Amino acid sequence: MLALLRPLRILPFAEHYSLTRFCSAFVSRMRYLNMLKENDAACVSALQNGHIFLFHHLIPLLQRSDPGTFRSVALSYSEVQSVLHRSGSDGSLLKESILIGCSEQNQAQFCLDVGELDPAAVAKECKGTFIDLRKAFFLLAGAEAHLVAKAQALLRWHQINRFSGATGQLTHRNQAGSQRVCSSSSIVYYPKMSPVVIVLVSDGKRCLLGRQSSFPIGLYSALAGFCDMGETLEEAVSREVAEEVGLEVQNIIYSSSQHWPFPHSSFMLACHATVSSAHSQLNVDHLELEDARWFTEEEITCALQIKAPPKRVQPTTVWLPPKHAVAHRLIMEWRDSQQRSKGTE
Numbered sequence: 001m002l003a004l005l006r007p008l009r010i011l012p013f014a015e016h017y018s019l020t021r022f023c024s025a026f027v028s029r030m031r032y033l034n035m036l037k038e039n040d041a042a043c044v045s046a047l048q049n050g051h052i053f054l055f056h057h058l059i060p061l062l063q064r065s066d067p068g069t070f071r072s073v074a075l076s077y078s079e080v081q082s083v084l085h086r087s088g089s090d091g092s093l094l095k096e097s098i099l100i101g102c103s104e105q106n107q108a109q110f111c112l113d114v115g116e117l118d119p120a121a122v123a124k125e126c127k128g129t130f131i132d133l134r135k136a137f138f139l140l141a142g143a144e145a146h147l148v149a150k151a152q153a154l155l156r157w158h159q160i161n162r163f164s165g166a167t168g169q170l171t172h173r174n175q176a177g178s179q180r181v182c183s184s185s186s187i188v189y190y191p192k193m194s195p196v197v198i199v200l201v202s203d204g205k206r207c208l209l210g211r212q213s214s215f216p217i218g219l220y221s222a223l224a225g226f227c228d229m230g231e232t233l234e235e236a237v238s239r240e241v242a243e244e245v246g247l248e249v250q251n252i253i254y255s256s257s258q259h260w261p262f263p264h265s266s267f268m269l270a271c272h273a274t275v276s277s278a279h280s281q282l283n284v285d286h287l288e289l290e291d292a293r294w295f296t297e298e299e300i301t302c303a304l305q306i307k308a309p310p311k312r313v314q315p316t317t318v319w320l321p322p323k324h325a326v327a328h329r330l331i332m333e334w335r336d337s338q339q340r341s342k343g344t345e
């Protein structure tokens with residue numbers, strides 16, 4: 001008990017590591033990353049031994065692996081140094097790298113935007129190709145796609161936060177890039193995400209999907225919307241469904257969350273909700289949605305067969321968000337629960 005009452009002590013660097021030896025690999029990695037955000041010198045050293053993912057004006061560098069498949073390119077510090085030198089830069093750009101994670105092999109991961117260099121020369125040096133994130137995100141395997149998306153989001157945040165919104169003065173980043181501080185005041189800025197709710201509404205037998213006119217032809221997804229200031233998750237879900245399709249939902253159940261890079265860093269909070277079949281008549285707000293419809297389990301199963309945006313879409317072809325999207329997960333969860341409940345009938 002006495003030990004619990006002792007004031008907290010900030011551990012010196014060496015002691016930190018001797019303690020983390022007794023933790024799980026995951027806990028050690030998380031503590032290591034957290035320490036790198038606080039300790040600029042340790043972060044420089046991690047960069048020199050780490051992996052770096054290159055971008056050009058926020059477009060990630062990928063390499064083709066097997067035909068039709070791509071992977072992100074993790075370069076070492078010396079590889080990036082030599083790419084920069086051969087592309088006509090002195091290498092000082094490397095210190096602009098931003099910490100994005102730590103691999104399971106305990107190697108710190110960084111990203112760097114080489115926007116001031118010739119993209120063709122860099123791509124050639126790296127035997128890669130710069131591919132827009134809207135395409136790259138879906139070419140990469142899940143974990144890689146999310147790491148690249150996180151990297152782009154952080155690079156973008158730094159690019160648009162060079163000045164303080166309060167004083168108009170320059171802001172300076174820490175080495176990890178986890179914050180920026182105003183040079184004339186003590187204001188600290190942290191990277192931002194916009195919370196968005198996404199909900200799959202069910203009436204017991206069918207689920208509700210909608211589409212915006214800006215979606216690719218035939219794509220339907222769960223209803224989504226940005227949270228208003230001060231709202232709870234439940235309030236945002238209820239409001240969005242009421243606004244977009246004129247229904248009042250019940251039984252809101254949280255499913256999962258994800259960072260979504262389009263258009264800019266949303267924090268998607270995914271839920272299921274229900275309406276009674278007696279109150280399932282839609283009243284769609286066509287300013288927000290081009291269409292919203294109820295889908296049976298059979299229709300969902302059929303739409304799930306279409307794995308990629310169809311080359312030629314018939315007016316009636318419906319396809320669903322890809323695996324990387326949390327909307328896909330909600331739809332799969334709903335379909336599985338329908339099949340389970342059929343099995344127990």
Ligand SMILES: NC(=O)C1=CN([C@@H]2O[C@H](COP(=O)(O)OP(=O)(O)OC[C@H]3O[C@@H](n4cnc5c(N)ncnc54)[C@H](O)[C@@H]3O)[C@@H](O)[C@H]2O)C=CC1
Nearest residue numbers: 194196221224225226260262263266268321325326327328
């Ligand atoms: N990962 C996934 O599975 C899915 C992700 N989404 C994402 O959800 C997001 C929100 O869905 P929408 O139906 O478009 O939202 P929405 O229904 O709230 O409508 C968008 C409008 O909200 C306003 N708005 C309020 N706060 C905003 C903010 N912080 N940033 C941008 N606009 C804001 C703007 O006027 C904008 O035109 C989209 O960015 C979309 O990419 C949508 C479906 C599936």
Ligand SMILES: [Mg+2]
Nearest residue numbers: 223224225288
């Ligand atoms: Mg919406």
